[in-house]
Amino acid sequence: MRPATAVALLPLFAGLTLTGATFTGAPTQAAAVTGCDAASAGFTPVLQLDLPERANYLNTTPPYSLDRTAEIGTGFDRVGYCLELNGPDGPQWVWTAMEPFSADARRIGLPTRPGEIVRQRVGDLDVSSNVPGVTQGTGQSGYLEMWPNQYAKTASAQVANGSATTYDADDSPTTPLGYGSFQVSQVGATRPSGVPAKPVFAINTFTQSDTSLLSLGIGARPTADPDWTFAGNAAQYTQRRLTAYVRKSLVSLTQAPQDRQLVPRDANNRATVPVAGRMADPRVQSVQLTVTGNGETEVYTSASRDFRFTPRIKAGLHEYTFELKALGRVVARREGIVAGDVYVVHGQSNAEASMYNGAASGEESPYLRSFGSPVSDPSISAADRVWNYATGDVSRQSGSVGQWAIRMGRQLVDKYKVPIALINGAHGGQPISFFQRNDANPDDITTNYGRLRQRLVAAGVIGHIRGVLWYQGESDNDNAAVHVSGFTALLQDWRTDFGPTPRYYVYQVRTSPCGNSTSTNLREAQREMGDTLGVTVLSTTGLSGHDGCHYAYAGGYRDMGDHTYAVLARDLYGGPSAGVAPPNPRTVTASGSQLIVQLRSTDPLSVEDGVAADFRVDGAVVTVTSVAYQSGQLVLQLSGPPTGATSLTYQAHLRAGPWITNAVGAGLLTFTLPIT
Secondary structure (H helix, E strand, O other), X not given: OOOOOOOOOOOOEOOEOOOOOOOOOOOOOOOOOOOOOOOOOOOEEEEEEEOOOEEEOOOOOOOOXXXXXXXXXXXXXXXXXXXXXXXXXXXXXXXXEEOOOOOOHHHOOOOOOOOOOEEEEEXXXXXXXXXXXXXXXEEEEEEEEEEEEEEEOOOOOOXXXXXXXXXXXXXXXXEEEEEEEEEEEEEOOOOOOOOOOEEEEXXXXXXXXXXXXXXXXXXXXXXXXXXXXXOOOHHHOOEEEEEEEEEEOOEEEEEOOOOOOEEEOOOOOEEEOOEXXXXXXXXXXXXXXXXXXXXEEEEEEEOOOEEEEOOEEEOOOOOEEEEEEEOOEEEEEEEEEEEEEEEEEEEOHHHHOOXXXXXXXXXXXXXXXXXXXXXXXXXXXXXXXXXXXXXXXOOOOOOEOOHHHHHHHHHHHHHHOOOEEEEEOOOXXXXXXXXXXXXXXXXXXXXXXXXXXXXXXXXXOOOOOOEXXXXXXXXXXXXXXXXXXXXXXXXXXXXXXXXXXXXXXXXXXXXXXXXXXXXXXXXXXHHHHHHHOOOEEEOOOOOOOEOOOOEOHHHHHHHHHHHHHHHHHHHHOOOOOOOOOOOOEEEEEEEOOEXXXXXXXXXXXXXXXXXXXXXXXXXXXXXXXXXXXEOOEEEEEEOOOOOOOOEEEEOOOOOOOOOEEOOOOOEOOOEEEEEO
């Protein structure tokens, strides 16, 4: 809702490559004198706007009194803002400068058109102000919320100390246009952090209507929402001036990592991280790249006008900083770079796996990363092309990966000391047809497939995925034929687009549809995929934290993450194999008043009292009275001879136990097998 009234590496910026353009000609316009002139030394004013009391700039360009964006193009390496207000507290001003969040000068002003969305961290934030409460200084961490959209209080969890109950430094743009946010906030560099998240300045309500007063301020609003949403206070100021600045670049970069980027490691446990560009200023005779991390510092120098560095970093629980200098000035600095492994998480709401009952925030780690957002709105999805910290409790946000995925990833990080990227493309409540590729345009951003594929390409990981984890089928309503046909096509497209590297893992759903544990056609078809499609089938029985459709964290998503971790450890990291594979039957034979289920493994199993009720003997008027495990077999005692019996079904059940489980707690796969 609106704040409702009541290895290819990434280009340096989201989807844009710097071309080396520089300022040309003499300026034809001059900016008015500002209160930030001293603080902005070394910067060039690019845009200036005297903000009206009311504005509806949606789908229009604001009437800037100064606009040098066409002249400047892409030739800048820092962005700055000055906001001046004159009201009840006298003249107020704030200056802030940061690393650029766009390579295009046209995108640094007020966002007024669909898709002009910036929602990300920025580094090297400088702040000066005459307003009490604004933390002044250099080298701070910032967070930007800039869009023409309406927005909700929902927090992404990318900002430490952000709130999901007030409008503040961590809100979420929604699909409807027509309110507008242009906010810069000071935030903690880490999560968690003792640094409060608070606005540097905010300008809101500029795409709302001609009758709505702008809501703006410097620092945090002392009452109500701290980011000035709904303040409606523009009329109390006699001056409301915004000026945007840039610092002219000495070099233009064509290739460089992003902050927090995970680069896929190679077989030697290392990754190459290119940094390339061109000397744009004739005074520059050489550039120097310093790479620091893992207790080491490497320095590279080039005197070539078109320079290219290819440093190698080592995978492990350490971050690297890349700093490029020219003429003794830092022209680019990127922090938090790591090398590691990449996994895709996909499917319905149990792949989204947001918080239903109990938090997984304790599993978050600085070495768990994600890229972009699984949001379904094409314009919001396309605008999110930055690396984030992975979060587990919220869905469809920047960095959302789900609770079981973040638990699985944390286990891999802690055990094998390797950073993990989790890219979640899930969308709840959708049938298999929703996830199909548009073969005429695989990158079609109006499709779920295209949105995920675009994210993987932009992240530079599409050919380097180690595993794809799929949980879907509830919305196919036990239609096995439709589900198998759709998944087979999807799997073929993945194998074409993702290359030969990934292993594929399919969760056998607990129910199809939700709330129905007696229909087993689709679940049996998923079990058979392990034999017919070359995927690894994972179990969801044995999880007692089930509510009939979704799972609590304890006894549900947490345990699912542990089971998945054990399988990935076995398959990809040399971990133990005993007691890892979910129990899976091979055959069922009749012997007197018993049925013998021959399992595919001799791993010991735990059989809890009461599991007999989950078995159904089809074609015979008998029931299963007890179940025992004996040396790779389940021995089912019947109420009598199974005369006329055709098949045996294990259907499991909703909610809590009893269960048949292996050593890691994974439950017996649901099955229907003929009796021989």
